[in-house]
Amino acid sequence: MKKGIIILGSSNSNGDTYKAASFVSQQMNYSIIDLKTKNIAEFDYEFKNRNDDFHPLINEVVSQYDLIVFATPVYWYTMSGILKTFLDRISDCLKIEKDVGRKLRGMEMAVLSCGSDKQLKDGFHMPFVETSKYLGMNYIGDVHCWIENNNLPHLVETKLGDFINQIQ
Numbered sequence: 001m002k003k004g005i006i007i008l009g010s011s012n013s014n015g016d017t018y019k020a021a022s023f024v025s026q027q028m029n030y031s032i033i034d035l036k037t038k039n040i041a042e043f044d045y046e047f048k049n050r051n052d053d054f055h056p057l058i059n060e061v062v063s064q065y066d067l068i069v070f071a072t073p074v075y076w077y078t079m080s081g082i083l084k085t086f087l088d089r090i091s092d093c094l095k096i097e098k099d100v101g102r103k104l105r106g107m108e109m110a111v112l113s114c115g116s117d118k119q120l121k122d123g124f125h126m127p128f129v130e131t132s133k134y135l136g137m138n139y140i141g142d143v144h145c146w147i148e149n150n151n152l153p154h155l156v157e158t159k160l161g162d163f164i165n166q167i168q
Contacts, residue, residue, distance in 0.1 A: 001168055002108065004067035006032045009083025011073075013037070017114040020145040021071040023152060023160050024112060028168065030069065033057065035082045043088040047096050054089045055097060062103035067110065067140070067167065070128065074115030074144075078124065087131060105136035110167045112160075114145045141166040 006025055010017045013036050025032050038057060041049035061068060072079040079087075093101030109132045111125060125142050132139035143163035145156045152160070 001028070002066045003064065004028060004030045004069060004108075004167070005061060005065045006030050006069045006071050006112070007035060007061075007083070007086065008032050008071045009035045009080045009086060010071070011036065011075075011080065011082065015073065016145075016147040017071050017073045017112070019147060019152060020112055020114045020156070020160065021069075023157065024069065024071075024164060027161075027164050032071075033061075035086055040082075040085055040089060042085055043091050047092065050092075050096075054086070054092065055100075058090070058093060058097075058100055062100055062107070065107070067108040069110045069112055069167070071112040071114075074113050074117070074120065074124070077121050079113075079127065087127070090131070090135070101135070106138070108138045108140045108167070110140050110163070111142040112145065112163070113142070114147070116146065118144075118146055120144050 006021050008018060008021050013034050021032055038053040040054045041052045070083060072083045109128060111128050113120060129139050141163060143159050
């Protein structure tokens with residue numbers, strides 16, 4: 001089995017997206033990194049934010065894992081702001097941390113989204129797919145979830161099981 005990590009990008013560390021990510025985490029024995037617990041500044045063209053948590057985190061990810069599962073709620077038809085900031089900071093790996101950026105090449109990426117709607121609008125996954133292509137990563141799948149009565153519905157658990165089979 002691939003060694004993977006789930007990067008949770010939610011404003012609510014224990015919210016619906018966490019519930020879905022935890023299901024995958026338990027089935028695959030993947031750790032979850034909660035971006036809300038990290039201090040990651042926005043991308044800066046002058047790279048004055050090098051002392052935040054981004055560089056140690058991305059170094060850990062590229063050196064220890066084969067697969068990144070990005071877990072995000074759907075906010076205003078797109079990924080969360082905290083996850084977008086993390087993805088923006090990958091630009092650091094193309095400009096000043098090029099050795100780290102090269103290690104992303106060949107890694108795999110997948111996306112778990114969670115929202116109040118049972119269907120995503122067209123185009124939601126495009127930033128992930130195109131980022132994966134640009135970085136030389138392999139985009140291997142995605143799944144969309146929702147919560148009912150504070151629990152994962154059986155249909156969502158089935159979808160998550162299919163997702164797990166797809167990415168392992």
